[in-house]
Amino acid sequence: MSEALAELHGVSRVYRKGKEQVEVLQNLDLVIPRGDFLVIMGPSGSGKTTLLNLLGGLDRPTSGTVTVDGAEISSMSNSQLSRWRSTHVGFVFQFYNLLPVLSAQKNVELPLLLTRFGARERAERAALALDIVGLADRARHLPRELSGGQEQRVAIARAIVSDPTLLLCDEPTGDLDRDTADEILKLLQILNREHGKTIVMVTHDARAASFAARILHVDKGKLEEREAA
Secondary structure, three states: OOOEEEEEEEEEEEEEEEEEEEEEEEEEEEEEOOOEEEEOOOOOOOOOHHHHHHHHHOOOOEEEEEEEEEHHHHOOOOHHHHHHHHHHEEEEEOOOOOOOOOOOOHHHHHHHOOOOOOOOHHHHHHHHHHOOOOOOOHHHOOHOOOOOHHHHHHHHHHHHHOOOOOEEEEEEOOOHHHHHOOOOOOHHHHHHHHOOOOEEEEEOHHHHOOOOOOEEEEOEEEEEEEEEO
């Protein structure tokens, strides 16, 4: 088995709703091997996006520890987390969140503005990322000149441009038609199998989940693992 890239030990997440406490995740243990393609499924409100956010350092556990690539991110300060995310995590969401006034190339370069790279290297890395997702010929196009599938490919290029340790995808095909969704999922498979990216994806779509290596179901704060189809 591959070495562990991410580990959650005894993780719980409790939110306050007025005077009530809502326990979304309950004492979870999870190991994600390096090179895994894991899907998280579950009913609305089950905690699957919370789990994704904990792995990406966007949220903190109420108790327990989250470790990614040897770093215990659950104990980092906000500034440390911000620096850590800029080099270790790529995010892909249902909505592409591209800046409409910037070209595909410039949208992909955005995460690199937080790094030490100069303008030339940022441009080179963005061009490579666009080539990987099959959009080298669309680098100068604005988002409005692209299809929905192309916009999501730009968003994926933006997520991988810093060569992150972990790629986190939250319903990445939720706004796409079936054929376009399948193209995006096949691209994620390529990133996993040929480029070695470790991917964790949240989805409610069983067909989308079938593209992954493992499926994890979250319900009532607990985890249940099932084999992918």
